Amino acid sequence: MSAGKQLKPTESELEILRVLWEKGPSTVREVHEILEQSKDAGYTTTLKLMQIMHEKGLLQRDASSKTHIYAAAVSQENTQRQLLDKMIDTVFNGSASQLVLQALGNHKSSKEELEKIKEYLNEIEKQQRK
Amino acid sequence: MSAGKQLKPTESELEILRVLWEKGPSTVREVHEILEQSKDAGYTTTLKLMQIMHEKGLLQRDASSKTHIYAAAVSQENTQRQLLDKMIDTVFNGSASQLVLQALGNHKSSKEELEKIKEYLNEIEKQQRK
DNA sequence: ATTTGTTTACGAAGATATTCGTATATTCAT
DNA sequence: ATGAATATACGAATATCTTCGTAAACAAAT
Known part of the structure; x- marks a missing residue:
């Protein structure tokens, strides 16, 4: 029941997952700085994407400190x-x-x-x- | 020059290409009847998709007769x-x-x-x- | 010639994905 | 405490993909 089948990440989401798989749990800024090297998007764009991914269950986050730490929730x-x-x-x-x-x-x-x-x-x- | 690099077909476009690769040049209706078996979409949806694919250069068409014949333009x-x-x-x-x-x-x-x-x-x- | 059915053309609504501006909250240094 | 820097939250604009309604063109049958 409620197997929670993983839903397919989009292109942009995959880029973020790759960073997190590679570097482990990271802040939005850390992820963003990596992404900036290959594409150009604003910081809030990366933030928004990661928030959405969290809602979808693709990322988990630790919000205990002010600066949230995100990690991949799918392998x-x-x-x-x-x-x-x-x-x-x-x-x-x-x-x-x-x-x-x-x-x-x-x-x-x-x-x-x-x-x-x-x-x-x-x-x-x-x-x-x- | 004008190498015309092939652009990536979308999901729906790929479904149509698969039919045309399999069956060879076909009319919209023929393609649509195959697609109907696995998904449900209206006829004009298939038509529109194939028209767009033609514009993009993914399909070529023979419009000499009233009922157009489409074929894959990419292998x-x-x-x-x-x-x-x-x-x-x-x-x-x-x-x-x-x-x-x-x-x-x-x-x-x-x-x-x-x-x-x-x-x-x-x-x-x-x-x-x- | 009129009706009936099939086709293409066109435009626009709906859905999803991507982007970013702006407001609000928090932290830290002064 | 105040200001500067940085973070999140939120809403909305933009882009792309998918869908379909409707109209106009055409063909075949009556």
């Missing part, structure tokens, strides 16, 4: 999975492996990364054989 | 790549292999698909060794 992994699943569904017609082939084809991956992927594939196949 | 592959690249960038911090691992982890892939992926990995590694 990076869950969010990645959620967005990825949706993309597989709506863009790749449900075929995860088709997406994988595209991803591998168009991006340089290091030898180590490729090895990791291969190992993972072997594991999956072992599982399947059982 | 499925290019669009997939575009959206995938963006996701790798904004959701997976630029790491394609991290996305691949997530995708493989959370989705059942057939043995054949996994084999195909492994072959592909081997090829990539061969290339790298040269």
Whole structure:
């Protein structure tokens, strides 16, 4: 009951989540100063976004001190999975492996990364054989 | 010059593109009847969307007969790549292999698909060794 | 030729996302 | 305590996306 399914963050919200995942709990100003480096928006814009995200349950905040501290309330992994699943569904017609082939084809991956992927594939196949 | 970089289709636009990729050039009504199966929207909504997509250059149309025939003006592959690249960038911090691992982890892939992926990995590694 | 049905064109309402101006509250240094 | 700096709260303007009502154009059947 009341599973509280996570709702999809918007573009701007994702930018904020990325900062918080990276830097951990932060003030609006801290987040804003990071965002300013790549885009230009006013301080109150960032503030408003983070307030909305808090209402939506995407962020939690500690309001005990005057300057509130915000933290991501959703995990990076869950969010990645959620967005990825949706993309597989709506863009790749449900075929995860088709997406994988595209991803591998168009991006340089290091030898180590490729090895990791291969190992993972072997594991999956072992599982399947059982 | 005027490279005409493809702009990102919206959610609804993607639904329409998927129909056209699948069925080839079609009338608004044909597209609409497919969409109706999964969502409910009026006919003129579909029409309007397709007209806008035409203006944007996402669709081309043959208006020689009374009933116009629309076709995708962007390829499925290019669009997939575009959206995938963006996701790798904004959701997976630029790491394609991290996305691949997530995708493989959370989705059942057939043995054949996994084999195909492994072959592909081997090829990539061969290339790298040269 | 008139009716009936289907199509496109147009404009605008509704919904959601983004942006920011301004007011109010709080803190801190003087 | 007063002023300067910084924070939050609130409301609204703007932009974008989605939806649909209505009118005009056209085609086919009667």
